[in-house]
Amino acid sequence: MNLQEILKTYFGYDEFRKGQDKLIEGIVKGRDALGIMPTGGGKSLCYQLPAIALDGITIVISPLISLMKDQVDSLNEIGINAAYINSTLGNKELLDILDNIRENRYRIIYVAPERLNTGVFVELVKDIKVSLVAIDEAHCISQWGHDFRPSYLEIPRFINSLEPRPMVAAFTATATKEIIKEIKILIGLKNPIEITTGFDRPNLYYQIIKVSKKCKFLMQYLDGNFKSESGIVYCATRKTVESLVKMLNDNGFSAVGYHGGMNSAERQNNQDDFILGMKRIIVATNAFGMGIDKPDVRFVIHYNMPKNMEAYYQEAGRAGRDGEKSDCILLYSSADIVKQKLMLQNDYLDPERQEVLYKNLQYLVNYCNTNDCLRNQILKYFDEEPTNDNCQNCSNCLDNSEMIDITLEAKKILSCIYRVNQRYGTNMVIQVLRRSKNKKVLEAGLDHVSTYGIMESYSNNTISEIIMTLVSKGYIYITHDKYPVLKLTNKSKDVLSGKIQVFHKKHLLQKKEEKNVKYDKAIKGKDVDFDKKLFEKLKEYRHKIAQVKEVPPYVIFHDVSLKEMAAYFPQDKESFLEIKGVGDKKHENYGKDFIDLIKTYCNEKGLSPIKQIKEEETIKEKQDSDKENKLDRYELTYNCYLEGFSLNEIAEKRRLTPSTILNHLEKCEKDGKEVEWERFIDDKKEKSILKVINDIGTDKLKPIKEALPDDFSYDDIKIVICRYGLGVC
Numbered sequence: 244m245n246l247q248e249i250l251k252t253y254f255g256y257d258e259f260r261k262g263q264d265k266l267i268e269g270i271v272k273g274r275d276a277l278g279i280m281p282t283g284g285g286k287s288l289c290y291q292l293p294a295i296a297l298d299g300i301t302i303v304i305s306p307l308i309s310l311m312k313d314q315v316d317s318l319n320e321i322g323i324n325a326a327y328i329n330s331t332l333g334n335k336e337l338l339d340i341l342d343n344i345r346e347n348r349y350r351i352i353y354v355a356p357e358r359l360n361t362g363v364f365v366e367l368v369k370d371i372k373v374s375l376v377a378i379d380e381a382h383c384i385s386q387w388g389h390d391f392r393p394s395y396l397e398i399p400r401f402i403n404s405l406e407p408r409p410m411v412a413a414f415t416a417t418a419t420k421e422i423i424k425e426i427k428i429l430i431g432l433k434n435p436i437e438i439t440t441g442f443d444r445p446n447l448y449y450q451i452i453k454v455s456k457k458c459k460f461l462m463q464y465l466d467g468n469f470k471s472e473s474g475i476v477y478c479a480t481r482k483t484v485e486s487l488v489k490m491l492n493d494n495g496f497s498a499v500g501y502h503g504g505m506n507s508a509e510r511q512n513n514q515d516d517f518i519l520g521m522k523r524i525i526v527a528t529n530a531f532g533m534g535i536d537k538p539d540v541r542f543v544i545h546y547n548m549p550k551n552m553e554a555y556y557q558e559a560g561r562a563g564r565d566g567e568k569s570d571c572i573l574l575y576s577s578a579d580i581v582k583q584k585l586m587l588q589n590d591y592l593d594p595e596r597q598e599v600l601y602k603n604l605q606y607l608v609n610y611c612n613t614n615d616c617l618r619n620q621i622l623k624y625f626d627e628e629p630t631n632d633n634c635q636n637c638s639n640c641l642d643n644s645e646m647i648d649i650t651l652e653a654k655k656i657l658s659c660i661y662r663v664n665q666r667y668g669t670n671m672v673i674q675v676l677r678r679s680k681n682k683k684v685l686e687a688g689l690d691h692v693s694t695y696g697i698m699e700s701y702s703n704n705t706i707s708e709i710i711m712t713l714v715s716k717g718y719i720y721i722t723h724d725k726y727p728v729l730k731l732t733n734k735s736k737d738v739l740s741g742k743i744q745v746f747h748k749k750h751l752l753q754k755k756e757e758k759n760v761k762y763d764k765a766i767k768g769k770d771v772d773f774d775k776k777l778f779e780k781l782k783e784y785r786h787k788i789a790q791v792k793e794v795p796p797y798v799i800f801h802d803v804s805l806k807e808m809a810a811y812f813p814q815d816k817e818s819f820l821e822i823k824g825v826g827d828k829k830h831e832n833y834g835k836d837f838i839d840l841i842k843t844y845c846n847e848k849g850l851s852p853i854k855q856i857k858e859e860e861t862i863k864e865k866q867d868s869d870k871e872n873k874l875d876r877y878e879l880t881y882n883c884y885l886e887g888f889s890l891n892e893i894a895e896k897r898r899l900t901p902s903t904i905l906n907h908l909e910k911c912e913k914d915g916k917e918v919e920w921e922r923f924i925d926d927k928k929e930k931s932i933l934k935v936i937n938d939i940g941t942d943k944l945k946p947i948k949e950a951l952p953d954d955f956s957y958d959d960i961k962i963v964i965c966r967y968g969l970g971v972c
């Protein structure tokens with residue numbers, strides 16, 4: 244079987260995910276490998292598939308004992324014999340497994356690192372052919388990382404003891420340069436094929452919500468989203484966990500709690516209920532999550548702000564491992580920032596370390612206050628250069644509300660900070676701006692500074708919101724002292740001198756409670772429209788099987804497979820095997836029962852099977868028809884334009900980038916069709932762009948972009964150029 248056939252026959256997938264093919268090909272051809280992929284990127288397949296293709300056994304070293312059973316169950320379910328060796332095994336079980344290994348009964352064995360250099364294991368591997376050693380969570384070998392496991396340092400000795408040396412493949416989701424360097428050196432990877440797929444998780448939707456009544460938001464969200472699917476709510480304290488669990492259960496939601504104060508049996512019980520799908524929601528502190536591989540977590544809500552971006556991304560990243568659309572929502576409140584800062588002050592840390600931690604926290608605060616793409620903020624944190632200004636799948640990019648010019652307000656605030664000698668924090672600055680008669684203000688003589696009362700008509704919240712925006716844009720710096728003070732940065736001069744304009748989303752400056760705007764989420768990738776009732780029935784049936792087999796439901800079938808069944812109603816072997824995640828073994832084990840269930844349902848409802856059209860076929864069909872009549876592409880775009888859609892909406896509908904849409908429209912205009920470019924850009928932006936173009940011309944777009952504020956995109960510039968026929972778009 245070639246690699247593609249193995250992928251389909253065993254795993255039931257039609258195509259490799261980004262990077263998988265290259266890593267797998269490399270390993271199968273005899274090279275070492277290093278795969279740096281985000282959570283949910285599909286690292287496991289990169290060693291599980293070679294394990295089938297190669298002669299001999301694959302040893303997988305993993306620190307997460309709790310995951311081994313699931314992984315092994317899942318492999319056995321798809322017909323790949325596997326076992327694990329760790330401290331949870333009894334003596335008899337261990338001996339049986341060792342015998343089976345000697346008799347070559349397994350393709351893959353998972354081993355805890357502590358076991359590698361034990362006498363029994365060292366003896367065992369002398370008798371068998373090890374073709375591949377795969378190291379999961381390879382960053383655990385690095386003392387720089389936060390997950391350092393001393394037992395990982397045992398790995399090189401183990402590999403060196405193997406004769407002949409097998410291929411070695413290491414995988415991690417951590418991409419800092421120091422750690423990657425250490426992994427390569429310490430593990431001793433030899434000329435590995437190295438693939439970094441980047442940090443982006445396109446199926447995750449990011450949202451920041453600023454509400455005062457978090458519980459109300461939470462209940463509304465749970466009521467209206469992913470109703471029968473699972474999610475995690477992260478809280479800062481045990482107390483919040485307990486009170487939320489109570490509130491949710493009192494209001495008819497099925498929720499359990501998880502925190503370090505519970506006894507381990509209770510914790511395990513609650514975790515199992517969540518993983519096995521008996522409870523929809525787990526409300527937890529950050530104690531929950533490590534070693535949780537549940538692929539169908541549809542939402543991760545942070546009820547409180549975590550301590551930094553790394554922690555946030557790790558926790559939020561537990562959503563949507565299966566690649567399905569999922570939500571990552573952070574409920575923001577300034578009280579959380581204060582709490583985090585207090586915690587930092589109370590920790591006894593050396594000043595350098597404390598400074599780093601403050602910086603990390605501030606990055607997350609800025610993330611909460613930016614108007615820019617949230618995904619890009621995350622990527623930049625991990626040193627990844629974003630490729631697109633607008634991801635169309637975060638609350639900022641989907642927020643089409645008007646941007647207003649707040650340069651004047653910004654200047655007033657910055658001047659006030661200057662006038663009070665950069666000696667006060669946010670509250671005091673706001674009070675001065677709002678002409679407060681507060682004793683502290685008067686005692687300090689701040690009623691005599693020239694900026695006293697110049698923002699009298701603004702609310703506390705609005706000024707505070709603008710201050711946070713100015714911080715996130717780097718015009719103000721907040722010190723990390725016990726009493727944080729607002730300071731001006733060098734960049735602020737450009738605002739004060741009028742060189743730079745500052746913009747902000749209009750609705751964010753309106754009344755607090757209006758901020759909870761619900762955005763339509765982007766339709767990303769192939770989104771099957773499925774029969775909800777049939778999906779529920781299939782889930783129920785899956786649940787029964789899972790209970791009998793004592794495995795989590797997703798070991799039987801992932802949600803995505805059931806959704807496809809409920810969309811295409813497969814009623815024979817051929818169409819059942821077309822379903823994503825259904826390979827030969829799954830069909831053999833469950834095909835008949837699931838097909839019977841689908842048939843009965845379809846007969847009752849008078850539904851017929853629908854032919855599943857593969858994405859490649861659709862693309863091919865599209866390309867063929869495009870070839871036949873090239874002009875159609877432009878007409879299709881122009882028709883969308885005539886229907887009044889926005890630029891991004893047209894791009895979404897046509898599955899093209901906004902910039903290609905602009906090219907299409909320009910072509911249409913050249914062909915004599917009328918295009919109202921002004922529909923795609925507001926007056927103010929246009930004026931600013933024209934001003935810059937006037938100064939520096941249109942030879943190159945980059946200098947124009949650089950001369951404009953950050954919220955101007957290349958597309959904005961192109962629109963103005965097209966509108967006035969100033970160059971070639």
Ligand code: ADP
Nearest residue numbers: 256258259260282283284285286287538564565
């Ligand atoms: P990671 O270890 O990188 O966090 P996993 O190996 O657990 O990710 O994979 C995440 C999910 O993606 C799993 O549910 C897996 O079955 C699925 N998956 C992996 N490769 C593919 C693929 N080529 N096509 C579709 N789904 C895939």
